[in-house]
Amino acid sequence: MSINNQINSGSTDQAWEAWGQKDPYFGVITDQKFRRTELTKETKAEFFESGRLHAEYVMQMIHQYIDPAFQAQKALDFGCGVGRLIVPLAKMVANVVGTDVSPSMLLEAEKNCVEADLQNVRLVQSDDALSALDERFDFIHSFIVFQHIPPQRGRDLFAALLARLDAGGVGAMHFAYSKDHYAPTHGLPPAPAVIIDKPAKTEAEAVAQDPNADPEMQMNPYHLNELFFLMQVNGVHRFHTEFTDHGGELGVFLYFQKPRT
Numbered sequence: 686m687s688i689n690n691q692i693n694s695g696s697t698d699q700a701w702e703a704w705g706q707k708d709p710y711f712g713v714i715t716d717q718k719f720r721r722t723e724l725t726k727e728t729k730a731e732f733f734e735s736g737r738l739h740a741e742y743v744m745q746m747i748h749q750y751i752d753p754a755f756q757a758q759k760a761l762d763f764g765c766g767v768g769r770l771i772v773p774l775a776k777m778v779a780n781v782v783g784t785d786v787s788p789s790m791l792l793e794a795e796k797n798c799v800e801a802d803l804q805n806v807r808l809v810q811s812d813d814a815l816s817a818l819d820e821r822f823d824f825i826h827s828f829i830v831f832q833h834i835p836p837q838r839g840r841d842l843f844a845a846l847l848a849r850l851d852a853g854g855v856g857a858m859h860f861a862y863s864k865d866h867y868a869p870t871h872g873l874p875p876a877p878a879v880i881i882d883k884p885a886k887t888e889a890e891a892v893a894q895d896p897n898a899d900p901e902m903q904m905n906p907y908h909l910n911e912l913f914f915l916m917q918v919n920g921v922h923r924f925h926t927e928f929t930d931h932g933g934e935l936g937v938f939l940y941f942q943k944p945r946t
């Protein structure tokens with residue numbers, strides 16, 4: 686595992702490292718039963734079962750809508766957290782790389798990969814330039830990650846990930862795009878339509894206010910025009926989408942393939 690412990694301070698990265706330290710499983714799925722204090726052998730198994738079902742479903746959708754013969758050889762899970770989706774992916778794909786901005790999440794993911802006896806996983810710390818990744822992938826997956834990254838950063842990361850996808854490679858990436866309470870403005874954010882990466886409180890400030898407070902968890906909608914533009918200029922001709930709704934946070938799960946050259 687490659688960790689440099691460099692966290693972009695005053696950003697969502699700092700908040701995610703705080704989640705990784707305080708409550709990594711609840712940070713991934715915000716259900717009380719996954720709180721560190723509540724987690725049992727059974728609830729942890731349930732947590733990973735949700736990952737297995739997700740990974741199987743994603744592959745099924747790819748075969749149904751994108752490429753019936755697709756078999757990934759080298760997969761990237763962007764924002765892998767504690768490895769919920771890495772564990773099942775590593776059983777389907779020859780080589781899997783998991784990347785996350787939080788060193789503590791990655792340490793937990795490493796423990797889970799060891800527990801699952803996986804030999805084909807590499808875990809690396811992510812940054813905005815993807816500087817720890819020197820390879821390309823034929824499958825890039827990301828679920829419930831971009832929504833937590835300010836779009837000004839996230840759209841550049843999406844472009845960087847598209848550049849890492851091989852010709853003929855498949856992407857399966859999730860983005861939030863609206864909120865159910867935007868109904869009066871037809872799904873658009875009420876004015877001003879500017880989403881600012883407001884500096885997160887420093888951990889010291891947060892702890893001084895309430896030592897038991899949860900870290901911040903931003904929920905950021907993306908502009909679909911920007912995402913579609915990036916896909917099209919990278920040669921994508923068509924895509925399959927499924928809508929998601931996580932407690933009123935509305936999203937799209939985009940499945941697409943880069944053309945074979």
Ligand SMILES: C[S@@+](CC[C@H](N)C(=O)[O-])C[C@H]1O[C@@H](n2cnc3c(N)ncnc32)[C@H](O)[C@@H]1O
Pocket residue numbers: 697698701702712713714763764765766767768769770784785786787790811812827828829830833834
């Ligand atoms: C809700 S969790 C989802 C984890 C995993 N995708 C899953 O579904 O089990 C979001 C993850 O995204 C990671 N993350 C947040 N910002 C990131 C960034 N800028 N680059 C990479 N990972 C990031 C967090 O540390 C966290 O592990």
